[in-house]
Amino acid sequence: MVLEAIRHAGAIARIDIAKRSGVSPATVTSITSELLAAGLIEEVASRGKASARGRPRVALKIRGAAHRVAGIKVSQRTTTVCILDFEGNTLGSHETPMPAPRLSPERMVEYLVATLAQACRANGLRAEDLSALGLGIAGIVDAPRGLVHWSPTLAERNVDLRALLRQRLNMPVFIDNDANLVAKAEQLFGEGRGVSDFLVVTIEHGVGMGIVIDNRIYRGTRGCGAEFGHTKVQLDGALCRCGQRGCLEAYVADYALLREAGVNMQTTGADDPATGLEALFRAAKAGDETALTIFRRAGRMFAMGLANLVNIFDPALIILSGERMQFDFLYAEEVLEAIRGSVVQVDAALPEVRIHKWGDLMWAKGAAAYAMEGISEIAVERLAGNVA
Amino acid sequence: MVLEAIRHAGAIARIDIAKRSGVSPATVTSITSELLAAGLIEEVASRGKASARGRPRVALKIRGAAHRVAGIKVSQRTTTVCILDFEGNTLGSHETPMPAPRLSPERMVEYLVATLAQACRANGLRAEDLSALGLGIAGIVDAPRGLVHWSPTLAERNVDLRALLRQRLNMPVFIDNDANLVAKAEQLFGEGRGVSDFLVVTIEHGVGMGIVIDNRIYRGTRGCGAEFGHTKVQLDGALCRCGQRGCLEAYVADYALLREAGVNMQTTGADDPATGLEALFRAAKAGDETALTIFRRAGRMFAMGLANLVNIFDPALIILSGERMQFDFLYAEEVLEAIRGSVVQVDAALPEVRIHKWGDLMWAKGAAAYAMEGISEIAVERLAGNVA
Secondary structure (H helix, E strand, C coil): CHHHHHHHHCEEEHHHHHHHHCCCHHHHHHHHHHHHHCCCEEEEECCCCCCCCCCCCEEEEECHHHCEEEEEEECCCEEEEEEEECCCCEEEEEEEECCCCCECHHHHHHHHHHHHHHHHHHCCCCHHHCCEEEEEECCEEEHHHCEEEECCCECCCCECHHHHHHHHCCCCEEEEEHHHHHHHHHHHHCCCCCCCCEEEEEECCCEEEEEEECCEECCCCCCCCCCHHHCECCCCCCECCCCCECECHHHHCHHHHHHHHHHHCCCCCCCCHHHHHHHHHHHHHCCCHHHHHHHHHHHHHHHHHHHHHHHHHCCCEEEEEECCCCCHHHHCHHHHHHHHHHCCCCCCCCCEEEEEECCHHHHHHHHHHHHHHHHHHHHHHHHHHHHC | CHHHHHHHHCEECHHHHHHHHCCCHHHHHHHHHHHHHCCCEEEEECCCCCCCCCCCCEEEEECHHHCEEEEEEECCCEEEEEEEECCCCEEEEEEEECCCCCECHHHHHHHHHHHHHHHHHHCCCCHHHCCEEEEEECCEEEHHHCEEEECCCECCCCECHHHHHHHHCCCCEEEEEHHHHHHHHHHHHCCCCCCCCEEEEEECCCEEEEEEECCEECCCCCCCCCCHHHCECCCCCCECCCCCECECHHHHCHHHHHHHHHHHCCCCCCCCHHHHHHHHHHHHHCCCHHHHHHHHHHHHHHHHHHHHHHHHHCCCEEEEEECCCCCHHHHCHHHHHHHHHHCCCCCCCCCEEEEEECCHHHHHHHHHHHHHHHHHHHHHHHHHHHHC
């Protein structure tokens, strides 16, 4: 708790830690001397005014050099690595193409180990310099167990990816669903700073969601929570790539838009989905009625899904996060209007909906931040073990 | 925390409180002596074996006589009162008809004050014997503020019902949405005991939901969360009594079933919704195809809504709670099968769905339990204030 208070504040005097945490000053002094001895924090001159006796006040901050952690975001085309110090400063990043959109567990592990080594070399580090790895992967992940129930990037189900990576890497490994790590990144570095309860929704190949309740990622009992993209918006509706019918994703994800375009338009014959989607978007912008009706229905379905989230969570904030925010039919004023028209009506301001465009590096940064949290917990547990 | 540990255990020795809570034995002794002095707990002979020296071991329990609290559940036809002692034992109950389905705030307050007085008299108590009142009401309630945004039982919106009741009653008043209080009752007395994360869904005049995450009721930012009944299951779908279209409630609530029955059937001409619903149910049981198709579609829509909850929350348990569990088409094996077919598929057991039939007294008991939690917090804060 003390470590988190220091991380949150940046630099903070002992007495202010006591005030904010409700822990007695004596206990704070005792805990912080343990953290100092372990090299996790360091003393710096406080920016505040000096004490009455003219002595400069001393503040505590996280010691950046204490640990270096890597975060990896795996997607079907590229993999992004981000390396942070223990203070959260970015030391470097690296991007490599995926050898294939879907890999066997063994090839995935080989590829990730090699990618991590490359990223270290490219940034003048050795693999031994890292204290932990955080990994974000699309799909259904049981984060506490490090188990990937299913991922579009893995050729097998129920892969104990953490155990496989631990066999090859001499460091703790933390794995989570990539949308949860976007939520983590938004919480620490983005639009979610200082907000205790918020939702993050991402639209890319699929529709992802991260839930932050009481400052913590909510994952569900089996790690299968927050599957917003597979909530049903239509009984017996459109076929989803998950095999079920009527999923929100089957109306708003890339493949859903292209599927409709494929039926009625010649504009999007491209093999590459990204190119096809660009073409569809250009056609809509140019006023093509078919393209417009595709985006508009997707927007209405998206609004219905978001309104359902508001009706269930009543969050302070919803962040629509990702790289493709240029497809603005999904984020248009008429979509926001449709949300307003579908939520329970009370005389209180609606949750704010913020649109946040950022790239794969931020996802990787979220993964690294997740590893940093993990390594902090391990360090504190070790300290508590020494004390006891 | 110590008080909750004692309440949870029933009777527990000081040393076991220390073990379970991670607080030092010295601190437990100090806190429990404060609680003893304040009369909130008392010492009893432990049921465990005597200590080595033959001295009987002493356990601590909640002192039932410390406080008496009342819980009231308001519904459109009747109001139920339940009185508990501080240990949670039921001291008495009382039921009165509502003078009208919908009351002005002033009449509601008059009615509740009179009902509470009646309930006290009927159980040999005076109003002054009560330490707190908990009130459960259908609608949208901002519980921390005691504000009723909207209720089908109130003729006005944005009623500060807590302030109005406080003016008339010389005790703290705690108000919440009735479904949240069912969740509270399930957590303390029902199927939710020992489960940290679960959902409660009720179907009566409307569809309600209570969310328990990490042992606490989740209410959302404005108290408008958990509005499961108004999540949309169909774009531009059936008209709901809230004025919007496609709400789950507009397919599965009493009025939705009767609306469909009214179009095509002569069996349900009764003015009384309860009688009409009974007739529709009997017709379905007797094999009437129209009645069957009404219940079956409702069941499929209900399954879709419940599957969406599983996809979002991945809870350990869903409790379908309420009085009308006899309408078993909504809870039939084919509904559970439809849920299984609409949730994200992983190789892990599905959340358990339990059906729990209970009446208005349990809702009132949940309201009383909510008041008991509130009065405990006040008592502990008062103690902390005395100590500081």
